Amino acid sequence: xxxxxxxxxxxxxxxxxxxxxxxxxxxxxxxxxxxxxxxxxxxxxxxxxxxxxxxxxxxxxxxxxxxxxxxxxxxxxxxxxxxxxxxxxxxxxxxxxxxxxxxxxxxxxxxxxxxxxxxxxxxxxxxxxxxxxxxxxxxxxxxxxxxxxxxxxxxxxxxxxxxxxxxxxxxxxxxxxxxxxxxxxxxxxxxxxxxxxxxxxxxxxxxxxxxxxxxxxxxxxxx
Amino acid sequence: xxxxxxxxxxxxxxxxxxxxxxxxxxxxxxxxxxxxxxxxxxxxxxxxxxxxxxxxxxxxxxxxxxxxxxxxxxxxxxxxxxxxxxxxxxxxxxxxxxxxxxxxxxxxxxxxxxxxxxxxxxxxxxxxxxxxxxxxxxxxxxxxxxxxxxxxxxxxxxxxxxxxxxxxxxxxxxxxxxxxxxxxxxxxxxxxxxxxxxxxxxxxxxxxxxxxxxxxxxxxxxxxxxxxxxxxxxxxxxxxxxxxxxxxxxxxxxxxxxxxxxxxxxxxxxxxxxxxxxxxxxxxxxxxxxx
Numbered sequence: 260x261x262x263x264x265x266x267x268x269x270x271x272x273x274x275x276x277x278x279x280x281x282x283x284x285x286x287x288x289x290x291x292x293x294x295x296x297x298x299x300x301x302x303x304x305x306x307x308x309x310x311x312x313x314x315x316x317x318x319x320x321x322x323x324x325x326x327x328x329x330x331x332x333x334x335x336x337x338x339x340x341x342x343x344x345x346x347x348x349x350x351x352x353x354x355x356x357x358x359x360x361x362x363x364x365x366x367x368x369x370x371x372x373x374x375x376x377x378x379x380x381x382x383x384x385x386x387x388x389x390x391x392x393x394x395x396x397x398x399x400x401x402x403x404x405x406x407x408x409x410x411x412x413x414x415x416x417x418x419x420x421x422x423x424x425x426x427x428x429x430x431x432x433x434x435x436x437x438x439x440x441x442x443x444x445x446x447x448x449x450x451x452x453x454x455x456x457x458x459x460x461x462x463x464x465x466x467x468x469x470x471x472x473x474x475x476x477x478x479x480x481x482x
Numbered sequence: 483x484x485x486x487x488x489x490x491x492x493x494x495x496x497x498x499x500x501x502x503x504x505x506x507x508x509x510x511x512x513x514x515x516x517x518x519x520x521x522x523x524x525x526x527x528x529x530x531x532x533x534x535x536x537x538x539x540x541x542x543x544x545x546x547x548x549x550x551x552x553x554x555x556x557x558x559x560x561x562x563x564x565x566x567x568x569x570x571x572x573x574x575x576x577x578x579x580x581x582x583x584x585x586x587x588x589x590x591x592x593x594x595x596x597x598x599x600x601x602x603x604x605x606x607x608x609x610x611x612x613x614x615x616x617x618x619x620x621x622x623x624x625x626x627x628x629x630x631x632x633x634x635x636x637x638x639x640x641x642x643x644x645x646x647x648x649x650x651x652x653x654x655x656x657x658x659x660x661x662x663x664x665x666x667x668x669x670x671x672x673x674x675x676x677x678x679x680x681x682x683x684x685x686x687x688x689x690x691x692x693x694x695x696x697x698x699x700x701x702x703x704x705x706x707x708x709x710x711x712x713x714x715x716x717x718x719x720x721x722x723x724x725x726x727x728x729x730x731x732x733x734x735x736x737x738x739x740x741x742x743x744x745x746x747x748x749x750x751x752x753x754x755x756x757x758x759x760x761x762x763x764x765x766x767x768x769x770x771x772x773x
Contacts, residue, residue: 308685310685330689330690330769330770331689331690334684334687334688334689334690334692335687335689337684337685337686337687338686338687342685348678348681348682348685349682350492350679350682352491352494352679353491353492361492361682361683361686362686362687364489364492365683365686365687365688365689365692366687367692409686413687
């Protein structure tokens with residue numbers, strides 16, 4: 260499903276952020292990605308959601324080398340990948356429902372075809388009553404749940420989460436984590452980046468640690 | 483879920499820049515209408531002049547020549563035997579005096595002026611004789627007559643019409659270029675202002691043509707609206723122009739042709755299409771540059 264072969268990455272002519280990275284994440288698995296700030300977690304995820312290309316090595320998604328994709332192919336691949344960011348990246352001029360519907364709208368689906376699906380997603384994240392509310396009127400936890408609903412509404416095969424619990428209180432973090440667990444039970448491949456080791460250890464899922472641009476350790480088998 | 487359902491609502495757009503663009507497109511459309519009116523009007527007038535002169539020629543025998551009656555008769559014989567000449571007849575002194583009336587007024591003494599003898603010649607438009615050959619034949623008979631098929635005048639009128647038409651095309655070209663440039667600029671600014679929104683769309687799986695489609699649609703309608711505004715203002719200016727009646731009376735044939743509404747419609751549609759294409763190019767080049 261996700262395969263990194265000797266991947267290296269740097270921004271412009273700067274130092275290498277990632278180097279000689281080899282990893283394989285099977286379909287349907289849940290993988291935590293941890294490491295100190297600046298260890299390269301976000302850079303790794305950026306390459307996975309095709310926002311950056313590796314400066315060396317090869318990345319394969321769904322059996323296809325993604326380093327040579329055209330812009331249209333990148334768009335097609337992104338529809339199979341849901342992303343949740345720490346800073347939510349919601350569009351403030353759209354309602355919660357419109358934000359959730361975004362991946363379906365850009366894929367050309369008709370509103371009548373996905374209206375119920377979007378409502379169901381917002382119900383699932385506990386925001387069924389906030390469909391017409393715009394992000395500036397939502398709390399941090401609510402925004403993150405809207406972002407999660409947006410990430411899964413098009414039923415992607417892979418869900419990437421970049422510190423999704425970083426901006427919410429511990430209680431909300433638990434709630435958000437349980438949503439990811441539920442998605443994994445439904446067969447989604449989850450790669451969850453976080454530096455909150457205490458929270459990660461509670462969930463007893465495989466952990467991959469990044470240190471100075473390389474994977475320093477893997478631990479925590481499925482319980 | 484209206485904005486999400488409508489593609490155009492996905493990326494916000496500042497009304498102020500839209501209004502500014504609308505004004506510029508309207509101004510360009512206004513100028514384009516005038517340029518086209520100038521071009522079409524000049525061509526029509528030139529055509530009516532040259533058509534009126536086609537198939538006709540004049541032979542002149544100077545007032546100073548002696549024995550003019552014999553010379554006129556000689557020239558008439560030569561002309562009537564020339565292939566391509568359908569008819570040739572001399573103008574009476576009264577006709578010649580009438581021709582001079584615009585310059586001398588209708589004074590009774592006009593008949594005392596030394597006026598030339600003039601023969602009007604009707605030509606077969608499909609087989610006009612070579613003016614040089616006709617002149618050579620007239621010279622050969624020592625008629626002292628000068629043959630004029632108005633070719634020089636016709637050529638001047640045609641080249642003047644071509645020159646005005648060319649200038650109008652340049653003006654049209656500049657109007658199109660100005661619309662394309664302003665749309666490109668406004669789209670680039672709008673995209674820079676909403677960089678994060680566009681990035682979110684791209685991350686959600688939007689292809690470049692999807693983003694281009696959002697802008698294309700919006701700018702097509704803005705271009706169309708601006709074009710319509712300019713065309714309506716041009717029409718009002720045409721109709722309300724005091725000088726128009728004096729122009730049309732001095733230059734019969736310059737009146738707007740029956741198909742003029744279609745020309746104005748084409749200007750409006752072109753404004754929309756130019757805006758659409760320019761928006762598309764702006765979006766695609768900006769997205770590729772950012773990649």
